[in-house]
Amino acid sequence: MIAQAQAQLHTIRDLLRFAVSQFNKAGLHFGHGSATAYDEAAYLILKTLYLPLDQLEPFLDARVTDSECKQVLEIIERRVKDRIPAAYLTHEAWLGDFSFYVDxxxxxxxxxxxxxxxxxxxxxxxxxxxxxxxxxxxxxxxxxxxxxxxxxxxxxxxxxxxxxxxxxxxxxxxxxxxxxxxxxxxxxxxxxxxxxxxxxxxxxxxxxxxxxxxxxxxxxxxxxxxxxxxxxxxxxxxxxxxxxxxxxxxxxxxxxxxxxxxxxxxxxxxxxxxxxxxxxxxxxxxxxxxxxxxxxxxx
Known part of the structure; x- marks a missing residue:
């Protein structure tokens, strides 16, 4: 999945669309912090790229480097293939305004x-x-x-x-x-x-x-x-x-x-x-x- 997708995905908007499609296609379950495929995809992409979690819109059309694209696609693949909850992939969970380390x-x-x-x-x-x-x-x-x-x-x-x-x-x-x-x-x-x-x-x-x-x-x-x-x-x-x-x-x-x-x-x-x-x-x-x-x- 990674090699083929990496050559065609260039912006955060591209990655977001791809992630949502993959999550929906796989029929993932969301119950560990995110309610929808879109929310979880946005969170994983922003977290992986060290971007503010509450500011997706300004970065949607920003181009990503090859290494950044690869990192995001690897996270998406682990979420889809192994069904690992997002919080375990990022080692972070939130309750209100408080974040906690989790594994x-x-x-x-x-x-x-x-x-x-x-x-x-x-x-x-x-x-x-x-x-x-x-x-x-x-x-x-x-x-x-x-x-x-x-x-x-x-x-x-x-x-x-x-x-x-x-x-x-x-x-x-x-x-x-x-x-x-x-x-x-x-x-x-x-x-x-x-x-x-x-x-x-x-x-x-x-x-x-x-x-x-x-x-x-x-x-x-x-x-x-x-x-x-x-x-x-x-x-x-x-x-x-x-x-x-x-x-x-x-x-x-x-x-x-x-x-x-x-x-x-x-x-x-x-x-x-x-x-x-x-x-x-x-x-x-x-x-x-x-x-x-x-x-x-x-x-």
Whole structure:
């Protein structure tokens, strides 16, 4: 593909058109930061050419050198042939205005909780300065812990994950943001290594894909760590443990926020007596729930 195309593609506009055609022809799946073939093609081209990610238009008719064209075509070919998500090709993922290093040791950041942290979880947290201890459970790349550190400037944050490989990525991101003094990384199977610790706020984006959906995942998702996705037959194995154990790790006025994917109906059926508060996000009000400590089941 590269040699034949390289001789005929001369501008960024040419490369963009070619990439979109190749992505559509291959039937790629987009769910890791881009929603369409056009958006993903534009991102990969701009990133590869070290151009501003928000300024495609001024460069569309700029000619590219042979070496630049070859680099872009190689990225396009890897995306098409190997179905590698764009974030793994560029080692970069974005949540709002924050970028994070990622590779195949961690799930690619995508969380509605990130949106909620932009407002400091108002109105549920009336005085953000009073949040002094917080936990990001199943931290992965550390992205939500870093967003928490920016939202709650007086908080010390524990970022826990079962995977030492994921924590190595989280450590790089924490260091990149200069937050080593405020974010502590903990290797822990959920709460197992956090005995005796209590928090004003616990957030978690745990594994929540059910067994049936795991069997049908697009190939792009197969590049992500399986243990960051799969959570038993109904997708609620991790969430059940969190609900069972969270009460002992929250302060008296503490709150728990958990993202659960498309499992709202199953969760409410499993816990008919819990008063879940479903938080409004850009995707709707069925993906993230909130419970205050007093609303959690006692062990």
């Amino acid at each position: 195949e040791r961690v799930i690619i950041p995508r969380s509605f909780i990130a949106e909620l942290l932009q407002t400091q979880l108002a109105p549920w947290i009336a005085e953000p300065e009073h949040v002094t201890a917080a936990l990001d459970l199943c931290t992965g790349s550390g992205c939500l812990a870093i967003l928490m550190a920016h939202a709650f400037e007086n908080a010390h944050i524990d970022a826990a994950d079962i995977s030492p490989r994921a924590l190595a990525v989280a450590q790089k991101n924490v260091q990149d943001y200069g937050l080593e003094h405020r974010i502590g990384l903990v290797e822990s199977d959920l709460f197992s290594a956090l005995q005796g610790k209590r928090y004003d706020l616990i957030i978690s984006n745990p594994p929540y894909v059910n067994a049936e959906s795991m069997q049908c995942l697009p190939q792009e998702y197969r590049h992500e760590p399986e243990n960051a996705l799969a959570s038993g037959e109904d997708g609620l194995d991790a969430t059940r443990q969190i609900l069972q154990q969270a009460v002992r790790h929250l302060t008296d006025d503490g709150i728990l926020i958990v993202e659960i994917g498309h499992n709202r109906a199953e969760l409410e059926q499993a816990y008919p007596n819990l008063r879940f508060t479903w938080l409004e996000t850009s995707g709707g009000d069925e993906f993230v729930f909130l419970l205050q400590r007093e609303e959690l089941p006692n062990e």
